[in-house]
Amino acid sequence: MDFTAPNAQALTFDRKNHSDDTLLALYESLLIPRRIEEKMLILLRQGRISKWFSGWGQEAISIGAVNALEADEFILPMHRNLGIFTGRGIPLERLFAQFQGKKSGFTKGRDRSFHFGSMAHHIVGMISHLGPQLAIADGIALADKLSGEKKVTLVFSGDGASSEGDFHEGLNVAAVWKLPVIFVVEHNGYGLSTPSEEQFAFRHFTEKGPGYGMESIRIQGNNVLEVYDAILSLAKDIRENPRPILVEAITFRMRGHEEASGTKYVPKPLMEEWAKLDPVENYELYLEEIGVLDEKTKNSVNSKVKQAINEALEIAFAEEAIAANLDKELRDVYAPFSQKTIEPTGPSTEKRFVDAISDGLRQSMERFPNLVLMGQDIGEYGGVFKITDGFKDRFGADRVRNTPLCESAIIGAALGLSLKGYKAMVEMQFADFVTMGFNQIVNNLAKIHYRWGQPADVVIRMPTGAGTAAGPFHSQSNEAWFFHTPGLKIVYPSNPADAKGLLNAALEDPNPYLYFEHKLLYRSITGPVPDSYYTVEVGKAALVQEGTQASIITYGMGVHWAKKAVEEMDISVDILDLRTLLPWDQEAVAETVRKTGKVIFLQEDTLTGGIGAEICAWISEHCFQYLDAPVMRVGSLDTPVPFAPNLERQFLPEARFREKLRELVEY
Structure with missing residues (x-):
């Protein structure tokens, strides 16, 4: 389909062997995101929500896909895929709480809109950087393949995001490893306001599939039955014969990239032509024409959907604003894990x-x-x-x-x-x-x-x-x-x-x-x-040498430079090997500072902005009363690493470290 002159003919639906119940279930599923969209636009104008990324006009792609897959198959959606979340039965009150940054939302106020996942619903949400989703889908599909599960993973990309290197990498890896992934490109003609012809120099994404060694098909993305049948058929095939397939879903976004950006950049005739292909209205008319949907059923479904939305919104709005909890915020940065150090047993070998x-x-x-x-x-x-x-x-x-x-x-x-x-x-x-x-x-x-x-x-x-x-x-x-x-x-x-x-x-x-x-x-x-299996405590520094005149705090190659310098200079110093840089051992650092009163930090990294700067600042702030000399730092030159050996030796801090160490000891 040419975006400059779309085919304005009514969408052609084919029910095939689908029952009335299936057709009606698709109708209700399609109606939910559209009615949520309508409600969100009202709330946006009322100032009750702050931002909205609209998928108006593209709903059939999400709904066809989510209903075609099994409930335990992973889907990785993007901005325009509200229907994936509603189609997987995510409680609407939690979804709306997520949009409002409430505690019962999936990110507990830490991220917005669709930037979340739910393992219970087999959804992995996006981040703002477009493209990385494709590789995550590869990993999920690889896991299914390794474990022998006959599953499909489906991941979405917009046509604009296809310009990212992650798009190429994701498709390439899937093709090389024959991973059971369906890559759905929602080709809606624009990346925000930039038209497709300014994004890429081809007409259709089906041209790209063969270049990666994978099949590709093109479907009318506004036709929910066409999407449903295509994904249903592909998924069934891929489960038995694992491989990736690229699906180009032709569609159009009827509202702005996000609501505030508007659509003034879209030619009016183009917008009018695509409005005739509205996925909800056309499917509704089709069901009425074939006698599956009557006025009573239509009103009943609409009433049911609107009531569910309104009730969920009331719950979400009634929830109090999230209260900041410092301990919880810091604690949730990492997954809970209490290391139980495993001590070695048996002999050791020189290695x-x-x-x-x-x-x-x-x-x-x-x-x-x-x-x-x-x-x-x-x-x-x-x-x-x-x-x-x-x-x-x-x-x-x-x-x-x-x-x-x-x-x-x-x-x-x-x-x-x-x-x-x-x-x-x-x-x-x-x-x-x-x-x-x-x-x-x-x-x-x-x-x-x-x-x-x-x-x-x-x-x-x-x-x-x-x-x-x-x-x-x-x-x-x-x-x-x-x-x-x-x-x-x-x-x-x-x-x-x-x-x-x-x-x-x-x-x-x-x-x-x-x-x-x-x-x-x-x-x-x-x-x-x-020789046995063992672990070293993470976050625990090691005092590799003890002394009284000063403390050298370092890690990696710096430990060996420090030991060599101390031996040749014949001085008595603590050498503290951090071993873990994040989190680093504040207690061990404070202890050596209290002991010697003189500290030098040695790093191979360039000096400016290095780890030593942070730790030396911490020492000055928390251990100032124990210091008998300025806290010193030594690192490599603030240049790229040169190639020639003489230049590299000058770049590295080993020689400068000895001079600085002598200065510290004699201070």
Whole structure:
């Protein structure tokens, strides 16, 4: 259908073999979101709600889809899919409380509109950043495929969101892994006010499917029976023959992107032509013409729907405004988890840092049959650092998965796996490459429990650090990027024993972790590592050396620089290895400050805005009375990491640290 001249002919409905009851059930289901829309527009004008994203004119897509799937199959909706929520029977009073930011809403006032999920209703809500939903759908479908469930996952995208890289990544991964996902693109002609011809250079999304190696079909999105039959047929087929299919639903949005933006950018003739294809009015007329819907039934259904809406609104409006509870807000950032540290048993073996990580990962795979590893080249090749060497033969290709080069989709898929009860580990080839998956980490993994109570059981391994002359894109220390993000946990071991114990601990915890492992330590240091499975306490620093003259607070490679400097300078200092960066051990920091009165923070990361800045500020605020000298910091130069060895040595803080340490001790 051409959006500049839509086919204004009446929609052609075909009941096929559907019973009257089915047709009427679809009618009532279609009527609910439309009547809610009408009510919300009145409430908006009255100032009783603050914002509304309208799906007026697109309701048939949601209603056809939600009724075609089984109740326990996941759907991932977008802005215009009110019908998904009503079609799954979500209590209207909770839905309206959600819109008003009330406590009984699904996000308890922490997010708005459709930015929520409900596991009970098998719905995973969106975030404002368009596109990440597709990868989460991939993960849910992967979980179904791994567990042998014959299920379909359906995910929505708008035509505007298809310009995002996440759209490409989501489709590509699904095609490569033959995942049972139905990708529904609601092609309504506009991304906010930007018309399709300014979004992409093709006419129909059915042209894109073959490029990904997947089937694609185009349907009239305003025809509820056509949508219902198409999804019903596709879902039945995909359950038996898992694969992704791209569905383009042609439709039109009759109101603004959100109500305040209006529709002045839409040519009036275009709006008038599409108004003739109204999905509710046309279906209603069809049912009347074939004698399924009479005036009495129509009035009865309308009355029932309006009454349900009004009663639910009264309940939602009557609920008091949510009261702020500081303890609860802070507590809900993370999924509840009380770590029970597992002590090692039996002998220890001298192991390299890299082997300790591999050992921990292997034992965690044995301990958790639901743990899936994903990353580029981690299969036959064993990963670029050989940490998963032999894992594919031992645990199988389903659990040790080579991935396409698409960090965002793989992190999103990891979250999807978590939603279905799996644990997931994602390996970044280099920590630098995590930028390609940044949105999924800071906006999905980190926020999902706070927003609607769902844990993200995902660990992302981050080979990090300089010293190998690898240049600015393979050497960055980027832990501070994530240190600022509530909802994440960050660990950074400095020795083989902690490397294994902290990795095991991270994989046990249902919260999202970033696990930093310094590349230069992989094969340069060894240490005794217990052969048995064990965990190290998360959030607990380690005093690796004791002294009296000063305190060095550091982590990762900084521990080794500190030990070497102290030995060569022949001074007596505390060396505190943080080990966990988020949450960090305030008690241990305060204790060493009280003991020595002189503190220096050493980090490999660039100096400005690093983790040391936060901890030094905390010391100045909370431990000022114990200080006998200014709190000092040393870090790398505020430049990108250079390639040439001489430049890299100048960049790194090791030499400057010794000078600063001497200054502190002699202060």
